Amino acid sequence: MDIIVFVKRVPDTSEADINISPDGLHIIEKDLVFDINESDKYAVEEAVQIKEKLGGSVTAITLGTDSSEDVLRRCLATGVDQAIRLTDEAFRDSDACGTARVLAAAVKDLKYDLILTGVQANDDLQSQVGPVLAEYLGLLHVTVVNKLEIDGKIARVHRELEGGVEDVLEVRLPAVLTIQTGINEPRYVSIMGIRKASRLEIKVRNAADLSLSPDGVGQKASQVKIEKLFIPVSNKATEILTGSLDEMTQKLAGIIKEKGGIS
Amino acid sequence: MGGILVIAEHRKGDLLDVTWEILNKAAVVSESTGQRVTAVLAGFNVRAMAEKLAGRAHKVVVVDNPELANYNYEVYRDVLTGIIKNLRPVLILIGHTTTGMDLAPALAAHLNIPLATACIDFSIEDGKLTAIRQMYNGKVNARVCFSSSDCYMVTLRPGSFSVETENAWGGEIQSISLEVEKPSGIKFIRSVEAALGEVDITQADILVSVGQGIGDKKNLQLVEELAALLGGTLSCSRPVVDKKWLPKERQVGSSGKTVKPKVYLAIGISGSFQHLMGLKGGTIIAINKDPRAPIFRVADYGIVGDLFQVVPVLKEKIKSLK
Numbered sequence: 169m170d171i172i173v174f175v176k177r178v179p180d181t182s183e184a185d186i187n188i189s190p191d192g193l194h195i196i197e198k199d200l201v202f203d204i205n206e207s208d209k210y211a212v213e214e215a216v217q218i219k220e221k222l223g224g225s226v227t228a229i230t231l232g233t234d235s236s237e238d239v240l241r242r243c244l245a246t247g248v249d250q251a252i253r254l255t256d257e258a259f260r261d262s263d264a265c266g267t268a269r270v271l272a273a274a275v276k277d278l279k280y281d282l283i284l285t286g287v288q289a290n291d292d293l294q295s296q297v298g299p300v301l302a303e304y305l306g307l308l309h310v311t312v313v314n315k316l317e318i319d320g321k322i323a324r325v326h327r328e329l330e331g332g333v334e335d336v337l338e339v340r341l342p343a344v345l346t347i348q349t350g351i352n353e354p355r356y357v358s359i360m361g362i363r364k365a366s367r368l369e370i371k372v373r374n375a376a377d378l379s380l381s382p383d384g385v386g387q388k389a390s391q392v393k394i395e396k397l398f399i400p401v402s403n404k405a406t407e408i409l410t411g412s413l414d415e416m417t418q419k420l421a422g423i424i425k426e427k428g429g430i431s
Numbered sequence: 432m433g434g435i436l437v438i439a440e441h442r443k444g445d446l447l448d449v450t451w452e453i454l455n456k457a458a459v460v461s462e463s464t465g466q467r468v469t470a471v472l473a474g475f476n477v478r479a480m481a482e483k484l485a486g487r488a489h490k491v492v493v494v495d496n497p498e499l500a501n502y503n504y505e506v507y508r509d510v511l512t513g514i515i516k517n518l519r520p521v522l523i524l525i526g527h528t529t530t531g532m533d534l535a536p537a538l539a540a541h542l543n544i545p546l547a548t549a550c551i552d553f554s555i556e557d558g559k560l561t562a563i564r565q566m567y568n569g570k571v572n573a574r575v576c577f578s579s580s581d582c583y584m585v586t587l588r589p590g591s592f593s594v595e596t597e598n599a600w601g602g603e604i605q606s607i608s609l610e611v612e613k614p615s616g617i618k619f620i621r622s623v624e625a626a627l628g629e630v631d632i633t634q635a636d637i638l639v640s641v642g643q644g645i646g647d648k649k650n651l652q653l654v655e656e657l658a659a660l661l662g663g664t665l666s667c668s669r670p671v672v673d674k675k676w677l678p679k680e681r682q683v684g685s686s687g688k689t690v691k692p693k694v695y696l697a698i699g700i701s702g703s704f705q706h707l708m709g710l711k712g713g714t715i716i717a718i719n720k721d722p723r724a725p726i727f728r729v730a731d732y733g734i735v736g737d738l739f740q741v742v743p744v745l746k747e748k749i750k751s752l753k
Contacts, residue, residue, distance in 0.1 A: 181567045182643060182701050183721045188571070195571060265540060287532075292566050293549045299537040308505060308616040311533040324620075329529045330685050332625025333442075335501070340616040350673035391545035395561065395574045402728035409734050413744055416734050420716065421748035423732055427714040429637050429661050429694040430752055 169224035169318060171215040172275055173248070174285040174297070175208040177232055177239040181290070192396045204239045207286025211347035213354040215284050216247040218318060225249045227278060231259060231270055237370055244365035245357045251368070256375040261387035264296035269385055271297065272304040273378040282323065283344045287312050295346070302344035309344040310337055314351045434467040435460065436520035438511070439484060440530055441472075446480050449526035452592040454487040456553075457524060461489075464555050469518060470602075473510055475500035485602040492518070493604060498611040501622070502530050505614040508538055513609055515542060520582060522560065527586040539584045545577045546584040549704075551591045560585075569704050569725040589685070590708055628680025630664060637663030638692045640683055642706075643670040644699020644719065644738055651676060653742050654698055660749050666690065668706045684709040699738045702726030718742070 179200035187196045204212070215226045228243035230236045231254040240251035254274050262270065275283070283302075288295040295311070302309035314334065315326035321341050326334040328348050339345075375382060383389060409416045424430055435457045440447045450470075457468045470488040472481050475497050484491045492514060498506050511534075515523065525531040527549050539546035547553075551572070553562040560583050564573050577583050632638060639658035645651060651665075658665045665681060672682045683690050685708040695710060697717045702725035710729070717730035720737050727733050734741055 179567075181570055183724075185721070185723065186567055186570045195567065264536065264546075268540070290568060293564075294536075295532045296536040296546070296548055299533065300540040303537040303540040309533075309537060310504075310617065312529050326623070327529070327533070328686055329442075329622075331689070332679065332687060334623045336620040336623060337503075338618040338620060343616070349669070350675075353675065391578045391580065392547050392575050393578070395576050397566070397571050397573050399570070399723070400572045400728070404729060404731075406727055406730045407732050408722075408727070409732060413736070413740060416736070417741060417745040417748045420732065420734060420745060421752050423714075423716065424661065424694060424696070424749065425752050427694050429663070429696075430749060 169218055169222045169282060170280045171218060171224065171226045171282045171284060172278060172280045173208070173211050173215045173226060173228050173243070174271060174283070174301075175212060175228055175230050175239055175243060176205045176286075176289045176291075177202050177230065177236040178205045178289055178291040186399070188397045188399070193394055195397065202235070202238075204242055205286050205289050205291075207288060207347055207349050209286075209354050210349050210351050211284040211286050212243050212246055212248065213352045214316060214347055215282075217352060218282075218316075219247070222318060224281070227252065227280075229254065229271065229274055231255070231267060240370050241362050241365045242357055244368050245361035246355060250371070252371045252373060254373050254378070258375045258380075258382040258386045261390065262385050263390035263392045264294050264300055265391065266385040266389050268297050268300040268304055270378065270380060271301050273380050274373060275305070276378075281342050282318075283307070283342065284347055285344070287346045287348050298344050298346040305344070307343050308339055309346070310339050311346040312348050313345045314348040316345065316347075316351065434469055434489075434518065434520050436515065436518060436523045437468060437470045437488065438523065438525045438534075439470050439472045439480070440526050440528060441474060441477070441480055444480070446483060447526065447528065447589075448594050449528060449587070449589040451487065451594045451596070452589065453524045453526060453587055454484075455594070455596050455598075456587070456592045458487070458596070458598050460555055466521065469520065471511070471514055473499045473507060481604050485604050486599050487596065488602045489600060490602045491604045493606045494609055494611075495606065496609070496611045498613060501619045502533075503614050503617050503619050504533055504537065505617050506611060507534055508541060510609060510611060511538060512542060514607075515582070522555075523582065523584040525584070525586050527588045531586045535584060535586045542582075544582050544584045545580050546586070547575050547577070548586045549588060550585050551588050553585050553587075565704060568701060570723060588704060625679065628678060630680055632664055632666045632681060632683065633688050633690055635664035635666075635690070636693045637661050637696075638666045638683070638690060638694070639663045639696045639698065640666040640668065640700060641671060641698050642668040642700030644701075645671065645676075648674070648676040650739075653739070657696075657742055657746055657749075660746060663694075663696075668700045668703070697726050697730070698742065700726055702729065
């Protein structure tokens, strides 16, 4: 089973203070910590586990500048066999369709039985690239997969719905599956492992290598464009407690009691 | 020709709230633009739902077929492609649900329609469509515009608009019979419900809920003690389940449980959209070190601080009030 897994380097914004750049179109990346996108991490683990069970190979591909190589090194340290980075000034500010066009061009000459990626990238939250890629490759897709078994030319998957419900589906391979967090337990990758992987080659491909016309990718080809980013404001009057730790917790305990939380 | 197409979503014979929410928004946009609203209902034995939808749309297009009994991308793509090519709407709206996430991107690419996903609002002014979408864990919103097209598609987050309405349009119901081909690549086997766990967090009056901020499974003891002290139940957000620190039955959110406690104490939970979807009512109290965490936008009370400093002192204060 030859598997391609698409990964993305994203900033960890869960606890970080986010600020918007003066042009209003990007966030300020300085001071943010970047890592592999959460659901992509699970997709890589799933791909490597399938390879360990059934044999074959795993190729990790990312679209990004040279700072994205860290993410590919992490993939190599996880057990991925080959890593490819797609980069070109022409790819900059592609929308989901532009990105999917680049990825489709990148896999055109590769051998694969299965394509995996994460459910969504935590930076732009689009959940689009996986299924759009499938459409461009003439393949079927299943999104939000939280269980996956390969049975010959069929993948038997559980697709997570709302409220704890799951649909069990069978999909003919090759197909594109988007992997949900929690499907497996991603292995621990040691610093040593990543250091060892730093000696492995990462192939780099640009628009010309992929025979991609710049017309179909990048900002100019985007059908959906960001006009402006802004920090949402709350319309709820939240009372943020102030004072010393002692005062704040005293007030909070009083509120909990008043609301029926202490019997 | 033209008009706004709303793709209705239903499960087990009931329309989902998100469909009513979108129809409400569509009605407002219809008023200002003159675009008529058509709801599309695909499924099997859906007549009763069609009648309900007719009160909220100018027209309901119904495709009733056994092959549509369960959502299957292949079948839905073919059916909706036929309907869209026939009706030629200017705008197609779908919920940003797991079904909308599966259907919209590939369908839009299939039909070459510009699509914005995970939107919380949109407007049409002077014929120009703009949408507001969420990015970066819900900490940043983006206003997006579209390049010129005959048709656009937008997926909308559940909960973005009100469910309630006073509209009663009495729209026409049009049943269309389509040849629905059996799917060749995707086969629906069955649906499985979540197994009943030992604990039912939906019944709890007091939930002490913990998120990624707890950092490690061994730190859970701190919040377990707080829950015990309050006579409450321990619940959590998705990352805690993904990391196998707590079982799925404890998860609050769209893919977990919807809860309505008297008091909800969110500790180290940033408040992703999916988490907040599971939170209906009650007094929400948040403890988080990030003042811009989305949880503070819904909380009634908050402490901005490190949970490892706040919770131990809070426990002492609660003991002294008992």
